[in-house]
Amino acid sequence: MDHKLPDISQDFAAWYQEIVYAAQLADQSPVRGSIVIMPYGYAIWELIRDRLDERIKATGHQNAAFPLLIPESYLKREAEHVEGFAPEVAVVTHAGGKELEEALIVRPTSEVIIHSMFARWIRSWRDLPLKINQWANVVRWEMRPRPFVRTTEFLWQEGHTAHATKEEALEEVLTMLNEYVDLARNYLAIPVVAGIKAESEKFPGAERTYTFEGLMQDGKALQMGTSHLLSQSFAHSFEMKYQDQNGNVAYPWLTSWGATTRLVGAVVMVHGDNKGLVLPPRVAPIQVVIVPIVRKGQDNSAVIDAVAKIADRLKKHGIRVHVDDQENLTPGAKFYHWEMRGVPVRLEIGPRDVANNCVVAVDRLGLGKESLGIDRIEDAVTHLLNRVQDTLLARATERRDSKWYKAAKLADFGPKLDEQPGFYQTGWCNSPACEEKIKEFKATTRCIIDTKEFSQCFACDKPSVHDVLIAKAY
Amino acid sequence: MDHKLPDISQDFAAWYQEIVYAAQLADQSPVRGSIVIMPYGYAIWELIRDRLDERIKATGHQNAAFPLLIPESYLKREAEHVEGFAPEVAVVTHAGGKELEEALIVRPTSEVIIHSMFARWIRSWRDLPLKINQWANVVRWEMRPRPFVRTTEFLWQEGHTAHATKEEALEEVLTMLNEYVDLARNYLAIPVVAGIKAESEKFPGAERTYTFEGLMQDGKALQMGTSHLLSQSFAHSFEMKYQDQNGNVAYPWLTSWGATTRLVGAVVMVHGDNKGLVLPPRVAPIQVVIVPIVRKGQDNSAVIDAVAKIADRLKKHGIRVHVDDQENLTPGAKFYHWEMRGVPVRLEIGPRDVANNCVVAVDRLGLGKESLGIDRIEDAVTHLLNRVQDTLLARATERRDSKWYKAAKLADFGPKLDEQPGFYQTGWCNSPACEEKIKEFKATTRCIIDTKEFSQCFACDKPSVHDVLIAKAY
Numbered sequence: 001m002d003h004k005l006p007d008i009s010q011d012f013a014a015w016y017q018e019i020v021y022a023a024q025l026a027d028q029s030p031v032r033g034s035i036v037i038m039p040y041g042y043a044i045w046e047l048i049r050d051r052l053d054e055r056i057k058a059t060g061h062q063n064a065a066f067p068l069l070i071p072e073s074y075l076k077r078e079a080e081h082v083e084g085f086a087p088e089v090a091v092v093t094h095a096g097g098k099e100l101e102e103a104l105i106v107r108p109t110s111e112v113i114i115h116s117m118f119a120r121w122i123r124s125w126r127d128l129p130l131k132i133n134q135w136a137n138v139v140r141w142e143m144r145p146r147p148f149v150r151t152t153e154f155l156w157q158e159g160h161t162a163h164a165t166k167e168e169a170l171e172e173v174l175t176m177l178n179e180y181v182d183l184a185r186n187y188l189a190i191p192v193v194a195g196i197k198a199e200s201e202k203f204p205g206a207e208r209t210y211t212f213e214g215l216m217q218d219g220k221a222l223q224m225g226t227s228h229l230l231s232q233s234f235a236h237s238f239e240m241k242y243q244d245q246n247g248n249v250a251y252p253w254l255t256s257w258g259a260t261t262r263l264v265g266a267v268v269m270v271h272g273d274n275k276g277l278v279l280p281p282r283v284a285p286i287q288v289v290i291v292p293i294v295r296k297g298q299d300n301s302a303v304i305d306a307v308a309k310i311a312d313r314l315k316k317h318g319i320r321v322h323v324d325d326q327e328n329l330t331p332g333a334k335f336y337h338w339e340m341r342g343v344p345v346r347l348e349i350g351p352r353d354v355a356n357n358c359v360v361a362v363d364r365l366g367l368g369k370e371s372l373g374i375d376r377i378e379d380a381v382t383h384l385l386n387r388v389q390d391t392l393l394a395r396a397t398e399r400r401d402s403k404w405y406k407a408a409k410l411a412d413f414g415p416k417l418d419e420q421p422g423f424y425q426t427g428w429c430n431s432p433a434c435e436e437k438i439k440e441f442k443a444t445t446r447c448i449i450d451t452k453e454f455s456q457c458f459a460c461d462k463p464s465v466h467d468v469l470i471a472k473a474y
Numbered sequence: 475m476d477h478k479l480p481d482i483s484q485d486f487a488a489w490y491q492e493i494v495y496a497a498q499l500a501d502q503s504p505v506r507g508s509i510v511i512m513p514y515g516y517a518i519w520e521l522i523r524d525r526l527d528e529r530i531k532a533t534g535h536q537n538a539a540f541p542l543l544i545p546e547s548y549l550k551r552e553a554e555h556v557e558g559f560a561p562e563v564a565v566v567t568h569a570g571g572k573e574l575e576e577a578l579i580v581r582p583t584s585e586v587i588i589h590s591m592f593a594r595w596i597r598s599w600r601d602l603p604l605k606i607n608q609w610a611n612v613v614r615w616e617m618r619p620r621p622f623v624r625t626t627e628f629l630w631q632e633g634h635t636a637h638a639t640k641e642e643a644l645e646e647v648l649t650m651l652n653e654y655v656d657l658a659r660n661y662l663a664i665p666v667v668a669g670i671k672a673e674s675e676k677f678p679g680a681e682r683t684y685t686f687e688g689l690m691q692d693g694k695a696l697q698m699g700t701s702h703l704l705s706q707s708f709a710h711s712f713e714m715k716y717q718d719q720n721g722n723v724a725y726p727w728l729t730s731w732g733a734t735t736r737l738v739g740a741v742v743m744v745h746g747d748n749k750g751l752v753l754p755p756r757v758a759p760i761q762v763v764i765v766p767i768v769r770k771g772q773d774n775s776a777v778i779d780a781v782a783k784i785a786d787r788l789k790k791h792g793i794r795v796h797v798d799d800q801e802n803l804t805p806g807a808k809f810y811h812w813e814m815r816g817v818p819v820r821l822e823i824g825p826r827d828v829a830n831n832c833v834v835a836v837d838r839l840g841l842g843k844e845s846l847g848i849d850r851i852e853d854a855v856t857h858l859l860n861r862v863q864d865t866l867l868a869r870a871t872e873r874r875d876s877k878w879y880k881a882a883k884l885a886d887f888g889p890k891l892d893e894q895p896g897f898y899q900t901g902w903c904n905s906p907a908c909e910e911k912i913k914e915f916k917a918t919t920r921c922i923i924d925t926k927e928f929s930q931c932f933a934c935d936k937p938s939v940h941d942v943l944i945a946k947a948y
Contacts, residue, residue: 104505
């Protein structure tokens with residue numbers, strides 16, 4: 001398994017494809033555009049999912065499960081929504097040995113099926129707010145697949161809520177956006193930018209879409225998740241009427257918000273290096289790998305005992321530990337193996353270490369080789385893991401900031417987008433015609449941010465309405 | 475929401491349909507044969523799932539995710555398997571706006587896609603055993619849907635493993651069967667019978683299928699999950715070759731095992747009563763509901779404070795508590811509401827209770843109304859919850875045993891199956907011809923058990939090979 005990775009600074013795309021498979025995060029599948037998420041990749045997703053699920057529940061949402069297959073006519077009820085999704089759906093036309101009277105689509109997202117249920121459940125103002133979340137798989141036919149980042153099938157959570165007022169709905173949209181931003185920062189060690197999508201980039205059927213965007217090491221932006229204030233047309237299309245406190249007929253205000261297995265791809269693309277993955281400790285399935293340094297034909301029992309005891313103590317302390325005691329591999333081969341898999345901390349324990357009541361600790365970032373006393377090993381390892389986590393966030397923030405450019409005119413920065421990719425902050429008059437001009441450089445508006453450092457639009461002579469970030473994106 | 479439930483002993487089927495919706499475990503969906511699992515039902519599933527996931531991981535399996543959509547040709551590679559599943563699959567023929575060259579089936583189970591990956595992953599004896607689990611949704615077109623018990627789409631886990639020897643594979647099959655039996659007993663409070671399926675009832679493509687069967691209150695059996703030793707034909711069909719320790723080409727031995735959202739239905743059908751659900755505390759989303767007894771226009775602050783403190787203390791003790799402080803409902807309406815939802819323990823706290831430093835505890839089984847001192851409330855409530863859990867298992871065991879009949883000849887017990895449904899233990903020569911005769915009574919063999927109390931077959935004059943349980947089933 002001696003993979004020579006492409007150089008990350010020379011060919012980032014090739015590096016990414018290679019490391020995803022080499023580190024066994026995923027494997028190619030026989031199904032077009034779909035991947036198999038292998039145990040190591042799935043374990044990262046489980047850690048992200050569990051933290052996100054806690055936040056979703058702590059903010060008052062309840063999980064539920066809605067059907068995978070949706071009658072085609074439901075998708076058509078909201079005009080913008082069907083226009084956005086119809087081209088990418090997979091359609092079931094036959095089932096149970098017969099042709100179906102009405103085709104069923106495999107859900108690309110669940111607004112329409114969930115809204116049809118909301119219409120049954122919301123009868124009175126007492127039924128609001130209604131705050132539901134679903135963990136599910138969805139299918140969107142994908143022409144340019146890339147593992148985790150863009151796959152025909154992906155796993156996600158989709159929150160769907162209904163509220164009595166627009167203000168309350170907007171508060172919900174922002175609350176969940178903030179939960180995502182915090183999760184990205186504090187667990188994935190990714191400093192994201194949050195903002196509002198331009199009209200052209202909105203979710204089909206939304207009144208306003210908030211996004212949080214990460215900057216990958218190649219200077220390309222990645223939309224890491226979104227939170228939508230939906231238009232009221234969904235509520236009208238599904239006749240979601242209720243009686244308000246004054247006895248009048250009213251329609252609720254709806255939101256939806258989601259994050260996907262793409263987050264695994266973001267972790268890989270933000271932190272990896274030429275040795276392979278670099279995992280932030282908080283989402284690392286293995287936080288500490290212990291490699292016993294033993295010699296064939298000698299009495300290694302003292303080392304083996306010490307390793308078992310230390311592993312046990314660290315596990316009891318809530319640290320995810322793996323002991324690599326394979327006999328057919330050299331320590332060097334093991335170091336290489338776990339470095340490629342991004343394990344944050346390696347402990348090496350040989351006879352001399354045991355005699356000195358210490359272990360050798362090596363972190364994945366090369367902060368320095370340390371000797372740690374066994375007596376307080378839990379504290380020392382926890383400290384080191386925190387240091388790795390903090391360093392990763394600081395490093396990612398520095399990298400992002402170094403690729404965050406400010407420029408007044410597209411004519412100036414447009415040509416740079418290729419050689420010097422990154423976030424380009426500029427002013428915008430908010431017109432689609434000006435936005436259209438970015439296409440020439442194969443870039444897009446990523447989000448409108450709440451600064452106003454530019455007085456004029458990047459493309460025309462009109463005043464700028466707000467700053468916008470422009471970038472090439474995945 | 476004043477639901478008058480059908481009498482459980484008069485019309486069990488109607489009672490079941492009604493309580494599932496009345497207690498808001500599920501709702502009907504616009505998709506044929508599919509349900510919406512509502513938050514309360516989903517929370518029960520989450521508790522079952524989390525306990526099962528712990529057991530699956532503790533026995534050395536790793537979670538992964540495989541594609542939902544499977545090329546049709548893959549299903550056809552194993553002859554028995556396709557024969558079993560082809561009639562019930564949903565087929566995607568169009569996607570991304572075009573007709574597909576090869577149709578994709580929505581997975582009814584994932585043997586074929588997972589085995590195709592196993593063939594890539596297993597190269598050497600060092601790659602064995604390979605022990606994978608997947609939490610997923612599957613679709614099997616269903617003609618007679620019943621919520622949770624039989625739905626077109628359901629949620630489940632499916633374990634898939636590969637081993638070097640048949641003995642090791644069989645050990646795996648039995649290990650996981652035992653995990654299921656323990657889970658049913660210790661969490662769901664359901665005393666199941668484990669045994670081997672007759673040839674006619676085997677999983678399509680298995681060499682041997684183990685099952686665990688519960689007996690519902692109406693005397694019908696429910697297959698609650700299965701564990702299969704697969705035939706070697708899967709390994710051959712997918713060219714799952716590897717090099718064994720002697721350097722020879724070998725094929726691994728495969729297993730698969732699964733349990734589904736049907737378990738939620740089993741809990742409802744085994745424990746419910748005329749007041750509604752009765753949930754075993756270990757799978758109850760709300761273990762304790764606290765109802766403050768307050769009066770309008772009075773100073774209720776002492777009660778409200780005491781309720782908040784007790785709820786907080788119980789939560790810190792790991793107990794799932796809900797405080798019903800709705801102002802628009804009487805205590806009586808709240809009692810009714812939470813009884814129907816099967817909450818195991820209710821605490822009532824009024825001004826006199828606070829003055830006496832105690833609360834009134836009422837359990838869902840009617841074991842008796844008790845006054846509990848507030849000082850040691852955590853211990854008292856834990857004790858009561860354990861008592862409810864134990865009583866439920868004892869009661870379910872007694873009910874099952876009272877409906878477990880022994881009879882030598884089909885001519886005797888066949889006619890009784892309608893009026894006196896239950897498990898009928900008898901002897902069997904193992905011939906399909908004799909098994910066929912049970913059909914007349916709309917019953918089936920449920921499983922072969924490892925006793926041999928009968929010397930002759932229930933249908934012919936030949937000697938019995940083993941005892942078998944016969945029942946009407948869901």
